Amino acid sequence: MSAKPTKPSVELVSDALGEFLKSPPAGTPAAVIEAFGMFRTQVGNPLSPQLFYEIVEQAPVAVSITDARADILYANPAFQRLTGYRLKDVLGKNESILSNKATPPEVYHELWYTITNKRSWSGTLVNRRKDGEAYLAELTISPVLDHAGNLTNFLGMHRDVSDEHRLQRESAHQMALIESVLDTAPVVVVLMDAEGQVLLDNQEYKKLLSDLKLGEPASLLLQALSEQAGLSLAQVRDGCQDFHNLEVRLDATGATGPRWYSCSGTWVAAPDVTASTYFDTAEGKPRNLLLLAHDTTQHRRETERARIQHLSATLAEQQRVSGMREALAAATYQIQKPLNLVNAAIGMISRTGGDNPLLPVLEQIGASAQQAFDSLNAALPEELPESRQTVNVNALLRELLDLATDALLAGGWW
Numbered sequence: 001m002s003a004k005p006t007k008p009s010v011e012l013v014s015d016a017l018g019e020f021l022k023s024p025p026a027g028t029p030a031a032v033i034e035a036f037g038m039f040r041t042q043v044g045n046p047l048s049p050q051l052f053y054e055i056v057e058q059a060p061v062a063v064s065i066t067d068a069r070a071d072i073l074y075a076n077p078a079f080q081r082l083t084g085y086r087l088k089d090v091l092g093k094n095e096s097i098l099s100n101k102a103t104p105p106e107v108y109h110e111l112w113y114t115i116t117n118k119r120s121w122s123g124t125l126v127n128r129r130k131d132g133e134a135y136l137a138e139l140t141i142s143p144v145l146d147h148a149g150n151l152t153n154f155l156g157m158h159r160d161v162s163d164e165h166r167l168q169r170e171s172a173h174q175m176a177l178i179e180s181v182l183d184t185a186p187v188v189v190v191l192m193d194a195e196g197q198v199l200l201d202n203q204e205y206k207k208l209l210s211d212l213k214l215g216e217p218a219s220l221l222l223q224a225l226s227e228q229a230g231l232s233l234a235q236v237r238d239g240c241q242d243f244h245n246l247e248v249r250l251d252a253t254g255a256t257g258p259r260w261y262s263c264s265g266t267w268v269a270a271p272d273v274t275a276s277t278y279f280d281t282a283e284g285k286p287r288n289l290l291l292l293a294h295d296t297t298q299h300r301r302e303t304e305r306a307r308i309q310h311l312s313a314t315l316a317e318q319q320r321v322s323g324m325r326e327a328l329a330a331a332t333y334q335i336q337k338p339l340n341l342v343n344a345a346i347g348m349i350s351r352t353g354g355d356n357p358l359l360p361v362l363e364q365i366g367a368s369a370q371q372a373f374d375s376l377n378a379a380l381p382e383e384l385p386e387s388r389q390t391v392n393v394n395a396l397l398r399e400l401l402d403l404a405t406d407a408l409l410a411g412g413w414w
């Protein structure tokens with residue numbers, strides 16, 4: 001069934017747009033408002049219906065005016081260009097001619113509920129051109145009321161947002177791809193802006209966030225880099241200096257104990273996308289920091305354990321050697337006394353002269369005792385020199401506890 005326009009097009013368009021422009025509904029796309037900007041500037045100084053009509057005819061947005069059942073009474077040239085339908089193809093046809101049958105019924109239901117309640121509706125529908133190609137239509141429908149407040153017509157304005165949607169989808173897909181690649185990395189990865197605000201992170205980072213329970217790991221790592229590795233973030237930022245493999249310790253809460261991370265940072269360009277830099281083709285200043293932190297806790301603990309074991313073995317050796325020294329020193333002391341007596345006796349007998357048969361015996365005993373004394377002295381192990389090095393008192397206490405815990409427990413000290 002074909003609807004006949006009840007008014008000449010010029011009046012119809014002028015009335016419909018006049019109503020709409022009195023107060024464009026919230027959510028009306030900016031492109032639509034811009035397209036009819038000329039009307040807005042003329043509020044209070046009405047344009048002639050003919051001029052209204054001309055402007056709508058030349059508007060870049062697809063405009064259609066329907067009766068209360070959505071049968072088309074008017075469509076501007078932009079509508080015809082966008083949909084591929086000529087005016088005579090659509091006049092009297094329902095707007096559903098544009099439907100690609102891919103918009104959920106609930107959307108139409110909500111659309112009709114809104115506009116039949118004399119309110120404007122804006123949303124996105126899947127449309128189909130005359131040649132069958134689907135496109136996304138960002139549509140605004142405004143009700144047109146007569147002087148008595150009765151709903152007489154609808155003004156529809158739509159534009160093709162397929163490219164914007166494709167770009168959005170593509171960039172969301174790219175982002176998801178980047179995130180899934182980052183998530184497979186077995187290191188903490190975080191991208192921060194110059195203020196330390198996290199822009200992007202990966203699963204390892206999120207895991208660290210929940211494990212630490214101390215706040216944003218990015219800030220903690222930067223703080224640790226500054227305190228433990230002397231890295232002044234402001235300096236490296238201003239000089240755009242990268243850094244590599246700086247090891248820092250994070251004190252986690254809970255039973256997990258301290259953790260060590262080997263950190264590397266790279267400054268990456270963050271293009272300025274604000275409108276004022278539209279014509280500025282220069283590369284954006286490097287402002288974002290890509291921080292990679294590799295958990296070296298396991299390796300560090302193994303090294304520590306090996307060091308403690310070595311320390312423990314050295315201590316045991318020192319104790320064994322000093323025990324031996326004490327035993328040998330006691331033995332030489334024991335031999336020294338009789339040797340002195342024998343030497344004194346030899347001296348006395350030699351001074352009295354004569355041929356004393358005891359003398360060669362005593363001399364033999366003395367020589368043997370002297371030999372034993374010399375052998376024992378020679379066997380005394382050298383005292384091991386104590387190694388000197390700078391120590392971290394906290395680390396020393398920790399090591400001491402590691403070494404002595406068993407002994408203290410066994411001795412009933414705790």
Ligand code: FAD
Pocket residue numbers: 064065066068069070094095096097098099100103108109112113116125126127137139141154155156158
């Ligand atoms: P319909 O038979 O239209 O039914 C869909 C739903 O709408 C149902 O819930 C039904 O109850 C309700 N409904 C339909 N007509 C009325 C009515 N007169 N009063 C109350 N409720 C009603 N659709 C598009 O797909 N693309 C467009 O670009 C488009 N532009 C439009 C522009 C204007 C100005 C208007 C007023 C409507 C527009 N529509 C558009 C909606 C279109 O008229 C159809 O409702 C829609 O295409 C679904 O068509 P259908 O035949 O599948 O279902």
